[in-house]
Structures are given as structure tokens and as C-alpha cells.
Amino acid sequence: MSVDWIAFITVFVAALTGTILVVALYAMGVRLLVTAGRVPVALPAEFTDAITVLSKAEIKQASKRAAKAAKKNPLTPAQKGLARAGAYACFALCAAAVLAGIYLIVPFFHG
Amino acid sequence: MDATFIVILVIALALFFDFTNGFHDTANAMATPIATGAMKPKVAVTLAAILNLVGAFLSTEVSKTISHGIIREGGDGGVQITPELIFAGLMGAIIWNMLTWLLGLPSSSSHALFGGLIGAAIVGIGFTAIDSGQLLSKVILPAVLAPLTAGLIAFLATRLVYAMTRRYDGKPDGRAGFRYGQIFTSSLVALAHGTNDAQKTMGVITLTLVAVGAQSADHTEPQFWVILVCALAIALGTYVGGWRIIATLGTGLTEVKPAQGFAAETSTAATILASSHLGFALSTTQVASGSVIGSGLGRRGSKVKWGTAGRIALGWLMTLPAAAIVGGLAAWVAHNFGTVGLIIDAIVGFGAVLFIYLWSRRSKTDFVEAAVADVAESAFAVDIPEEIEPKPIPARIEARLEAQAEAKAEAKAEAKAEAKAESQAAKNEAAAKAEAAAKAAAAAPSEETARSEAAGTESESNEGDKR
Numbered sequence: 001m002s003v004d005w006i007a008f009i010t011v012f013v014a015a016l017t018g019t020i021l022v023v024a025l026y027a028m029g030v031r032l033l034v035t036a037g038r039v040p041v042a043l044p045a046e047f048t049d050a051i052t053v054l055s056k057a058e059i060k061q062a063s064k065r066a067a068k069a070a071k072k073n074p075l076t077p078a079q080k081g082l083a084r085a086g087a088y089a090c091f092a093l094c095a096a097a098v099l100a101g102i103y104l105i106v107p108f109f110h111g
Numbered sequence: 112m113d114a115t116f117i118v119i120l121v122i123a124l125a126l127f128f129d130f131t132n133g134f135h136d137t138a139n140a141m142a143t144p145i146a147t148g149a150m151k152p153k154v155a156v157t158l159a160a161i162l163n164l165v166g167a168f169l170s171t172e173v174s175k176t177i178s179h180g181i182i183r184e185g186g187d188g189g190v191q192i193t194p195e196l197i198f199a200g201l202m203g204a205i206i207w208n209m210l211t212w213l214l215g216l217p218s219s220s221s222h223a224l225f226g227g228l229i230g231a232a233i234v235g236i237g238f239t240a241i242d243s244g245q246l247l248s249k250v251i252l253p254a255v256l257a258p259l260t261a262g263l264i265a266f267l268a269t270r271l272v273y274a275m276t277r278r279y280d281g282k283p284d285g286r287a288g289f290r291y292g293q294i295f296t297s298s299l300v301a302l303a304h305g306t307n308d309a310q311k312t313m314g315v316i317t318l319t320l321v322a323v324g325a326q327s328a329d330h331t332e333p334q335f336w337v338i339l340v341c342a343l344a345i346a347l348g349t350y351v352g353g354w355r356i357i358a359t360l361g362t363g364l365t366e367v368k369p370a371q372g373f374a375a376e377t378s379t380a381a382t383i384l385a386s387s388h389l390g391f392a393l394s395t396t397q398v399a400s401g402s403v404i405g406s407g408l409g410r411r412g413s414k415v416k417w418g419t420a421g422r423i424a425l426g427w428l429m430t431l432p433a434a435a436i437v438g439g440l441a442a443w444v445a446h447n448f449g450t451v452g453l454i455i456d457a458i459v460g461f462g463a464v465l466f467i468y469l470w471s472r473r474s475k476t477d478f479v480e481a482a483v484a485d486v487a488e489s490a491f492a493v494d495i496p497e498e499i500e501p502k503p504i505p506a507r508i509e510a511r512l513e514a515q516a517e518a519k520a521e522a523k524a525e526a527k528a529e530a531k532a533e534s535q536a537a538k539n540e541a542a543a544k545a546e547a548a549a550k551a552a553a554a555a556p557s558e559e560t561a562r563s564e565a566a567g568t569e570s571e572s573n574e575g576d577k578r
Contacts, residue, residue, distance in 0.1 A: 003248040007389050012260050015381040016267070022296075022377050023268040027275035027370075030288040034278075040288030062287065069282045098299065101381070105306075105388040106169050 029090030036083035037073040039066035129312035133348025166305020167342035172390035177314025203227030203438025219394035226434025231442035253391035258401030268374035269409025289369035296376035303383035375406035407493030
């Protein structure tokens, strides 16, 4: 009776690497979007039976704050454009990381 | 009893189990995006069903763990498991599952399945039927380690997400953006669910086919039609279960903020996918719960509520042995009374299902809440204060913010001084002009022109003041 401890370490390292990569890239994307003056504001839920975490009034307030922050953005248009491009690049890399992870575990792709 | 009939019965029962699994676990994947308004319920449930279907095709490692690993089948001097015992094991799992849902106990349908099969095999054949090394390394240790792994990773990921998006200047931090991210992470959880949970049923059906000699014990890959029907059963269960769960979403999930939910779901999906690849048969519910607790602890000022956490852990620990006892009992009846015993098992099992179905129709909400409770309840195992002190600003960032504020104040003061000087200059100019005009008026004989000119300059100087 032998236990393959290496397998557990593999799962831990693989899951940790994948999670940190995806989470860090997405968070960086959000951060850069905010830097570029495009603060994401969640839409209100359009159905009645779910829990709406943000009410319409809260959304309005958040949109107002976002618009105000965008107006006061100290960056030049070129810098803003760069930040936005960086944000999109982060989101794209994040998606690529997820697809690469799935590619790795599907035997179909490895013959 | 005819062997073919038993095989068909076992397959039908296994597919029913698969269906209830999907039915039960939709909430794990899709409750958060629905609750936070990131996705419409119809879209979310349909997507979850499709991804479960796709996930079932992605990997077959977990299925091999069950059909080839834990329970020794024929060949190389091993013991022969019979379809009757598998039937008894499945019955044990289903009865235990129904019981825990009815009582609202935290449970895991996967562990119920393992427990039932193991109990039936031990009672029907003896301890030699179980490969204890495989059982330990592919089921029991993953059951303990996977939720801890997912929890630790979720904890680190939550810390990272909050640190990366924190703003000290009080401007909006854009964390609502994680709601959109949650659409993708919950889709990944649904996919991961398919790669692990649909496999378990495939493993059971393959094991049955091997037991009756319809499939060689050396090739325990599930056949294509087995993969297809299992994938369809779990997808259908997911789709049907979603409607009931949406109607009564628990409040526990509102405790989970978008950024935190994003980190937790990524951790859940990554842990399940990596485990599926190595053939670890996990409880997806337990991994998801571990992530929710871990990410809750990643938020500032949070504390574990040991009472709730302990109750959840106790439910988990109980599932496998309890289902083993029920499965063992079912196997004992089938073993000692032959065909009559099987019929007794079937009647008791279907009776339990029917009773619980009728019960659930009578008190709809209780039943569904019990089904949702598993992951949602784990959110209650962590106490997160509503209002917390803002995080102390690190010296480096404070200095920068101060410098920024200073520069801003300086610029403001400068602009003010400039404006003042300008208006003063305009005033002086206007006064000088007025003086000149007055002089000119004094020199000129016509009074009327002088007055109108003076009025003109006056209004001009007013404008200068305003500026």
C-alpha cells in the first residue's frame, strides 16, 4: 500500500499556479481599466427572483462616482489609451491561460 | 434473475444517480453569478448544462479510478464483483443521499456513492474486494486534502485580488468588474464538475459491464455510449435542477463579494480540474465549500465560526461510512435472499425516492434550501464584519499620496493667485481707462458722450472682477 504523495503536490502546485495566474491577470486588467478612467459598474439584475446585491440607486451612485473619477483622471489621452490597451491585453492573457490549462488536461489533444 | 435485466437496472439507477448529482450541484457553480446579477438565470443554467456535458467528455481518469482502481474486479486472481452488489451499493448511495437532503445535513453525493459501493463489496465479498491503497490515495486522502488545498489557494488568491485592486485615495476601485469575471469562473466550475462527477457514473457502469464480462477487465476505458448517456444525464439534471434552485436562492451567497467569489471559483475550478486529471475522485461540493471558507478568511477582519465549520466537516466525515453501512445492508439483503432480496432493495430504494419526491412537493422550499445549503452554508462558517476600518496606508504610498495632495494644493493656490492677479490687473486697467475717460469727458464739452463712455468702462471692470 503506497500513497503517491507527489501527485498531491502536483495538484497543489498546478492549481496554485493556475489560480494565481488567472486571478492576478484579471485583477491587473481591472486595475488598469480603473487607471484608464473606465471604472466597471455592474448592471442591475433584470429579474425579480434573484438577490440583487446592488439596487438601482446604488448603481446610479456608483456610475456617478465612476464618471467623476474619470473626469478627474490626471493621465493624458495617450497614457489612458495605453492603460486601456494593457487592460485588454491582461484579459486576453487571462483567457489564454485558462484555455492553455484546459488544453493540458484533455488527452484528446495529446493523442 | 436474468443478468441482462440486472445490468439494465444498474445502468438506469446509475443514470438516475447522475441526474440527481447534476440536479443537486447546479447551485455550486451557478448560484453566485445569478445572485450577483452577472447572468440571467436561464442563460446561466443552460450554460452550466452545456459545460457539464462538454466536461464529461474531456477526461476519463476519474472513471478509471472507479472501474479499475478501488474495487478489484476479475483477472489476475482478484475477486469478482457482481452486478447485484453494484446495484445494492447504488441503492445505498441513493437512500443515504435522499436522507441527508431531507434532513438538511451537509453531504456529498460522490462520497455516498463510494461508501455504498465499498459497503456492498465488503459485505458481499469481504475486505479483499477493496484495494485499500487505491482507496486511500484516490478517494480518502483527496477528500481531506482537496478542500484544504482549494481553501488555501482561495485564501491566497483573495488576498492577491484585494491587494491588487485596493485604492487608498478613496476613488472607485472597480471591483464590480469581477462580476463579469464570475461569468467565466463559474463556467469553469461547471466544466470541472463535468470532468469529475459525470465520470463517477461512467465508472460504475463500466464496472458493471466488466463484472458481467461485456467488457475486458484490462481495458477499463468507458465506452463511447457510456460517456454519452452519462454526459446527457448530468446535463439534463443540471438543467432541471437549476430552475428549482434559482427560485429559492439562499442569502448565504450574498455574503460573498464579487472579487472574493471570483478568487474562490477560480480556485475551485483549478483544484478540481487538476485532480480530475490525476484521477482523484473528489466531492465537488466539498472543494467549493473549502474555497468559499478560504476566500472568506482572505478578507480583512474575518473569523472562522468553528461551530458552523465543525458541523459541515462532521457531515462530510459521516457521509462515507454512513453510506457504506446503508450500502452494506442493501448488499446483505441482496446476498442472503437472492432475487427476493434484490426486489426488496429496489422497493425500499424507489419507495425512499418517491417519498422524498412527494415530501419535496409538499414543502418545496425546505428541500431546495437543503440542496443549496451545502456551499451557501459554508459562507456562514466565516464571520466577516460589515464595516471595517480602512486599511492603514503603507508609508510608501502615504508619502506619494501626500506629495500628490501637496502638489494639487500648490497648483490650486498658484491658479488662485494668478486669477487674482489677473483680475487685479483688469481692474487697474479698467480704472485707468475710466480715469482717462473722465479726463476726456472733462475736456470735452458734451456731457452725454462722457456718461455713456463711463458706463461702458464700468461694466467692463465688473466683468474683470468676476473673472
